[in-house]
Amino acid sequence: MYRIGELADKLSVSTDTLRYYEKHKLLAATSRADNGYRLYNEEALRVMQFIIRAKGVGFSLNEINDLLSIKIDKASHSCADVKSFTEQKLTQVNDKIAELQCFKGSLELLVAACCGGEEEATHCSILSALENVDAINK
Amino acid sequence: MYRIGELADKLSVSTDTLRYYEKHKLLAATSRADNGYRLYNEEALRVMQFIIRAKGVGFSLNEINDLLSIKIDKASHSCADVKSFTEQKLTQVNDKIAELQCFKGSLELLVAACCGGEEEATHCSILSALENVDAINK
DNA sequence: TTTGACCTTAGAGTATACTCCAAGCTTTAT
DNA sequence: ATAAAGCTTGGAGTATACTCTAAGGTCAAA
Numbered sequence: 001m002y003r004i005g006e007l008a009d010k011l012s013v014s015t016d017t018l019r020y021y022e023k024h025k026l027l028a029a030t031s032r033a034d035n036g037y038r039l040y041n042e043e044a045l046r047v048m049q050f051i052i053r054a055k056g057v058g059f060s061l062n063e064i065n066d067l068l069s070i071k072i073d074k075a076s077h078s079c080a081d082v083k084s085f086t087e088q089k090l091t092q093v094n095d096k097i098a099e100l101q102c103f104k105g106s107l108e109l110l111v112a113a114c115c116g117g118e119e120e121a122t123h124c125s126i127l128s129a130l131e132n133v134d135a136i137n138k
Numbered sequence: 139m140y141r142i143g144e145l146a147d148k149l150s151v152s153t154d155t156l157r158y159y160e161k162h163k164l165l166a167a168t169s170r171a172d173n174g175y176r177l178y179n180e181e182a183l184r185v186m187q188f189i190i191r192a193k194g195v196g197f198s199l200n201e202i203n204d205l206l207s208i209k210i211d212k213a214s215h216s217c218a219d220v221k222s223f224t225e226q227k228l229t230q231v232n233d234k235i236a237e238l239q240c241f242k243g244s245l246e247l248l249v250a251a252c253c254g255g256e257e258e259a260t261h262c263s264i265l266s267a268l269e270n271v272d273a274i275n276k
Numbered sequence: 277t278t279t280g281a282c283c284t285t286a287g288a289g290t291a292t293a294c295t296c297c298a299a300g301c302t303t304t305a306t
Numbered sequence: 307a308t309a310a311a312g313c314t315t316g317g318a319g320t321a322t323a324c325t326c327t328a329a330g331g332t333c334a335a336a
Contacts, residue, residue: 103196
């Protein structure tokens, strides 16, 4: 059994993070010692590792909560459910990439059009573009 | 002169957004009517348009605040300053894209490896991967 | 024993960008 | 005149994922 600091160290997370996850129903302590300290068993360690891996591929904590619900009761869910869930996440990620690519394109145009010299920003093409409609929205 | 609702309608933003921007020093009302109502002139409209355009290329409100400081006092800043600022933003965007591409890669692997059938999630390769180290981090 | 590390709780704070609530005054249209 | 829309303020809430604060109990090492 681990105390909270021990588990936190083992996983390179903070004790506050563990308490936060407990508050948000992601991971409960396995039990409490007589003095009120949280105690976590090996299964709790494995759940935390699951959470960390899921975060590592981009799932939010809320999404991870959903995945944990599936994990706990695999018999009630299908492979299709999990795949669909993951595909939705993938779509979100793709959408966000697309948005950022759009920003990137605009920013690159701005940067490319700017002389970047030491003269006053009075005639800065980037500022001008943000001030007027033409240079960006086209 | 516009009242807050008129400016908000003209720009398709909410009155709350305008008050929020005032509170955060992005845009002050030009003046106040005798009844305390905010009044905005054409310059305020142009500043809001600047803000909206800057948001449209990915700058955060804090970053836009910095750009507005430059805009107000162009003589104290160079084209190089603005270009550098924009390049930094571009770098952030690129970094975020890279992170998301990494997530995308992992998620695609997960999705590709999953049979997606109606059988119970008991043997779901996605869940297994999140439960174990091997399938993702390789 | 003393001190410092460890742990508890409740709640507030941070960052970001809004949005909502409550109470009350003003303006507009019927 | 009345009702509804418009506006004010202060402050709290939402979403997301932590992090910090304050007060106080527990444990381990010197």
